Amino acid sequence: MLGVAILAVSPWSRSSPTPQAEQPEKSLPASANQESPAAQKLFDRAAILIKQSRYSEAVSLLRSAIKLAPGQASFHHYLGYALWKLDRWNEAQAEFEDAHRLDPKNPYTCYFLARAAASLGHLDQSIEYYEDVLQLGPAIYDTNQRLGQAYLDKGELGKARVRIEAALEETPWDGSLYYQLGHIDQREHRAAQAQEEFAAATRLKHVDQTAIRQLLQLGEAIQSHNTDQAMDLRASLMKQSPPDPEILDSVGVLLGKGGLYAAAVEPLEQSIKLAPESFEANYNLGLTLLRMGQTQEAQTRLQRALALQSNSLEVNSLLGVLYVEQNRNQDAIERLRAANQASPGDARVLALLGEQYLMGHYVSDAIPCLTEAIKLQPANEGLRYLLIEAYQEENDYQDALTAAQNTAHDFPSAPHAVYEVGQQLANLGFYQKARPYAEKAIDMDPTLVYAYNLLGDIESRNGQYEAAAATFTKAKALDPKDLLALRGIGQNLIRLGRLPEAVSELNQAIAVEPQDSDLYFNLMQAYVRLGERQKATQAEAEFQKLHVREIAQRGAEAPRSFSPSPAASALR
16 A cells, blocks of 8 residues: 655755845735724825834834724734834734734744744744744745754754755855855864855855846746746856856756756856865756756766765755655665754655655654654645554554544545554454444445455455455456455355356456465365366465465565665765
8 A cells, every 4th residue: 555645855846036125015915904994094104104114103003003903913013023123022022923823824924923032032932933934835035044043053953954055045146055054064073065165155255246136137037937038147147257156056056946957957067067066066966957857867966965965955855755766765765864864853754754664664663754744744644544554564453543543533534544444443353343434435435445355355254255256346346456356256256156257267366466376275275176186286386386485575574673774874
């Protein structure tokens, strides 16, 4: 039951538009207040005063508006903004908190709450609000940079790096971001990388401001889908003299964000020629090549970026996804583990890592990983089924039942969840209790093959061989290659004494699944009862050969714990 769709990591999709100056009207449109027109007029006049930086006058008007309409989130938000601009941080925070209470899904209120908390020295609270901004959608303003600095101040260097790298995707020409990365690498005793980043920050300080303006224009042209203007700006920026690696890298990043991958390759390649030890340029080129489908070239470049910065969330995540697609289970796990260490609690990484653990039969590792991923993504139904499967593979049917019951409770309209409750009851030997769940799952989804197989098994165990054969036949009609259905038909025909039919069905099944020993065992039984000894002997011989192979395979797939390779351990 593996193969649940897990969201792949896509750094381009997380990029946000170039941050703009903080303006409260960007966040809360001054829609008309039908309940109090007088309050709305006061608010409208205050909004104009705020645009004119006349904050004290705006405060007075907004307080009057709030007396008339205390339940308007926008009124409290604007008052908080005006107080914040006056450095009256405690009062500002109180107003933003009122706005947040009235409208908890406004990311701009969360942003200013974070700024106010930071001004008051409440670092943990500031981080919490910045994280709320990211949970509500793309980063706004300079959220990533400020959150990165907050984590850096707190000493959480892995999380700081993730946010600063995200900020570099937004404004790759900002030298202060390289300066922050340099401090992170300096504290992680990565002297060579820190030196390169400090050098990049210094170079960007002296970059021609014309180039910076052109980069801003390039970002705007890409956002407005003006490809011709974007390509003209690209040509101009690539002709700068002397060439600057950070500017070229910025050109490539912006073009990549706009999906112009082919146009992004050359500036990124030139950036690497000028600064071959640049992690950012190597990573960005690898990502671009990956988006173009040039997997091998992308892998080479991403591995180079990994050598430069082994604890990068983005590089480890991308390589992990790449290895998943290549069915390189061990390599995928090692990279996803490294990504999780770089940024603990990333739901996307944990989900994919848990799935890969389960595919590799590292069940003791999969269960806590999937449990944590579910806490972070409680609405991800697919993760619930992976956790149930992990418990089932460990023969922990009681915990599998509990997980199935929780899933059915949280997803009452999901037939698969109902089926899982029945399956785990059956695994515990409660077949009659399981039956209503199998029947209900079929009623909810008449195409659910698993549920037919469960019901057929229950009927067979109850001696209802005719009904069981019919139920398994329905499953086979839905999926002609379903092994449980193929076995169930043959077994129940034998129990009914319909031996010629059983032989016919089993031979058809073997044509579909020639490596299944149980089918040959059932065929042997049918031939023995028909008195066809020679055919029974042939079927038995094939059964014995395949059975030995299956025992070895089960041994190889037994639950185990993951052990990193020496090479992977050396990267840490």
